[in-house]
Amino acid sequence: MTPHATGTREQWLAARIALLEAEKALTRRSDELARQRQALPWVRVDKDYRFDTEKGSATLPDLFEGRSQLLVYHFMFGPDYKAGCPSCSSIADAFNGFAVHLAQHDVMLTAVSRASIDKLAAYKRRMGWSFPWASSQDNDFNFDFNVSFTEMQQRDGAIEYNYRRGSHAMDIENAPEPVKQFAATCGTDAKTYTRDRPGMSAFVLEDGVVYHTYSTYARGLDGLWGMYQWLDRAPLGRNEAGPWWKRHDEYPER
Template sequence: MTSHTTGTRDQWLAARLDLLKAEKEHTRRADELAQRRQALPWVRVEKHYRFDTDEGLATLADLFRGRSQLLVYHFMFGPDYKAGCVSCSAVADGFAGNVTHLANHDVTLAAVSRAPLAKLQAYKRRTGWTFPWASSHGGDFNFDFNVSFTEEQQRTGAIEYNYAVGEHAMDAATQVPPPVSDNAIMCGTDVATYARDRPGLSAFVLEDGVVYHTYSTYARGLDGLWGMFQWLDRAPKGRNEQNVWWRRRDEYAQAGAR
């Protein structure tokens, strides 16, 4: 017999209606937060960034692909990774359909990583992804937007991530939670190397030939992009997890998953 609370249909409906009030408040609050994001001041991007893409060398303005808005997912794939981050891969699995809808609403969705373009292209072939994915290898883009860090920053703790300095520094001597070490192993690298890249999302707008940075979010700020978690949050047992249970889509069979 289940250990979960049970009740009559009338009891369930009363509890559900009470929850509905909270859900509606949450929705209204989310709408307000979206408006506040859009009201943030725009910051002109002065630096001239260069990216390697499937179409050749590109500027940040080129990544817009003729549209006025650009959403960049900072995908964790460092130059020394053997494969893309398994968590970022789970997020990116949800991009396919959204890319088309966004493109028809004047928004380009693209990923950017520090790994060389050839590595990104090989990984795209493995996963079957078709969304734009640019390499910032050798450039400052990832560092300037606080999703990549040097070994020296790591050693000294001078890492600014998610708008805090020093809280997220991880090197070879740091005790790290299993999700981080598990992800490092699945990327074919060590924790210190893995942790020199972090996930994030940055938004840009292009007006009169000028690119402006409008928004960036990191860590749990990316939660809404994990499509599978939005479904799990509505499943009877929720996320029901302790450590990293997810895999790349082509790895579930070999892991013996149901």
Template sequence: MPVHTTATRQEWLAARLALLKAEKELTRRSDELARQRQDLPWVRIDKAYRFDTDEGPASLADLFAGRSQLIVYHFMFGPDWSAGCPSCSAIADGFDGVRVHLANHDVTLTAVSRAPLAKLKAYKQRLGWSFPWASSGDSDFNFDFNVSFTEQQQGEGIDYNYERDSHAMDMQPVPPPVAELAASCGTDAPAYSRDRPGISTFVLEDGVVYHAYSTYARGVDGIWGMYQWLDRAPKGRNEAGIWWRRRDEYGRSRSAA
């Protein structure tokens, strides 16, 4: 027998209509938040960032690929790691489908990481991705946009997501999930925690690049496709600990992954 509440169709419909009202309120609020994001002032970027890309050395303006808007996903992949973050990898599994539509709406989607380009290309081939992915290893880009931190910053306390971070990644002793994720990337927890996820957006007008918006931590949840589906599944997220893996690791033991 089900342990969840059961009901008649009429009782279900009454409960569903009540929930629909709350869903509509959330949708309207989400629309208003989107408008407020668009109303944020832009900040001119004069610093000359350099990236390594499949097409060769590139500036931030080059990453726009001829379009006027750029969305950067800050993918956690440190210079010395052997693999990218599993969480970022799960998010990136949705990039190739959506980027085609964005490109035809004057928006370029790209990932940026500190790992060398050769590592990014090998990892992208492993997981069957084709979206653009630039290495920022030789620039301050990740540090300036608050997704990478030095050991000194880590020791003093990291300002992440616009406040002094109290994220699980900085807790002592290290939480088992953080240690598990770090090990899966071929690194330790402190090194793993010096890179963080985020999204930054930029606009190009009259040859000038402006920073428009950045979000971090739970602010990235909205583009994590599998969770949008799970939030609508009968049992929701129904998770305990780190259950997801890179797409080619399901069916393998944790020790073999």
């Protein structure tokens, strides 16, 4: 017999209606947070970033592809990786489905990583993805938006990530076991792996000028991680003791 609470349909309905009020309050709070994000001051981006794309060299304004808004997913794929981060890959699995809708709503979605465009294009083919992906291998974009770091920053505990400066959990000498495991699946070691971090940044283009409007990192990406939105509504929730996910082509057939 299940150890979970059971009850009649009437009892379930009463509990569900009470929960609905909490869900509605959370939705209203989420709407208010979205308004606060959109009210943040815009910061002009004057640096001339040059990216490599599958279509050739591109500037930051070029990445908008005619739209006025650009959402960048900072995908963990460093120049020394042999494959993209499994967590970022799990998030990116959803991009194909909604990128087309965003593009029709004046919003361009692209991923940006420090790996070479040849590596990114090959990994896209492996994963079956079609969304745009640009290489920032030859510019400071990742460093300027606090998702990539130098060996010196890592050694000196001078990393600024998720709006906090100093040592982070992934910076310690003996990295957590999941970090080591993910690093190994990317064909590198933990120190090299953690010199790149996940995040997303938003930009707007007005009168030929690009402005940075928003960035989020770490758990701030939860809302973009589609599988977790579903798991949070499953009977057992996330039900995890550590990382369990893999790249979608690495699961055993069931």
